[in-house]
Amino acid sequence: MSEEQKHVRPSWDEYFMGVADTVAQRATCDRGRSGCVIVRDKQILVTGYVGSPMGLQHCDEVGHLFKQVTHEDGHTTNHCMRTVHAEQNAICQAARRGISLDAATLYCRMTPCRTCAMIIINCGIVRVVCEKKYHAGAESEEMFAIAGVELHYMSEEIMNYKNQ
Numbered sequence: 001m002s003e004e005q006k007h008v009r010p011s012w013d014e015y016f017m018g019v020a021d022t023v024a025q026r027a028t029c030d031r032g033r034s035g036c037v038i039v040r041d042k043q044i045l046v047t048g049y050v051g052s053p054m055g056l057q058h059c060d061e062v063g064h065l066f067k068q069v070t071h072e073d074g075h076t077t078n079h080c081m082r083t084v085h086a087e088q089n090a091i092c093q094a095a096r097r098g099i100s101l102d103a104a105t106l107y108c109r110m111t112p113c114r115t116c117a118m119i120i121i122n123c124g125i126v127r128v129v130c131e132k133k134y135h136a137g138a139e140s141e142e143m144f145a146i147a148g149v150e151l152h153y154m155s156e157e158i159m160n161y162k163n164q
Contacts, residue, residue, distance in 0.1 A: 012042060013107075013129050017154060020086075020107045020131075023047045028058035029083045034109035036086035038094065038101055038125070045099050048090030050083050059083060077136070087116040091123055101125050110159040111137030111151075121147045128152070132159040 010018065016037050023035030027050040035049045052058045059065075065082035084092075087108055094101050102124035106112075111134035112120060120128060121143065127150040134140070135158050144151045 013152070013154065016044075016105075016107045017129065017131055019044065019047070020109065023049050024086070024109065025049075027051060027086070028060045029064070029080055030059065031064065031080050032109070034086045036090040036109075037107045038090050038104050039107065040101075040104040045101065045104060046090045046093040046097070048086045048088070048093055050086050051089065052082055053084060056082075085113065085116050087112050087120065091119055094123075105129060110134040111140050111153075113137075114139050114143070116140070117143050120144075121149055126150065129154065131155060132157045134159055 016039055020035045020037045023037060024033050025035070027033035027035065029050050032050055035047065037047050038045045059080060059082050064080045066078050067081045068076050068078055070076050087106065090106070091101065093099075104125050105127040106120060106125050107129045109131050111130050111132075112128065113134070113136075117140035126148075128144065129152045131154050133153060133156065141151060143149075
């Protein structure tokens, strides 16, 4: 086998991020099709993806439920309120199945939002690995630093999605 054909195994972070990308294919909101994988000791504990609460209609079926948020500096952003974030869905799956997330690592598409960051901290996750940065992730980054949650980015690129 030539050097060009030699198989190169992905690192654990690359492997689990690839799994998160596969999980994202189930997401039901086209604005931010993202997935999440939570791992401990190199074993997958739970997964989650962006989607509506169980039994409720999905964006892919009935469209988005946009809400406009006005920030302190006066700028506005649009958010789809129909769905639950991938991180939240993964944590909910752990709760439903009685799985502790203490000392786990969470893999996700971009810097978790402020609410997800608070939940991640409170459930004992100690490391977060993101594919890219979220344009409004500074507050989450600060909370993780204060709480001692290690934050790692696979890329320094900022995640962009439509209608933000």
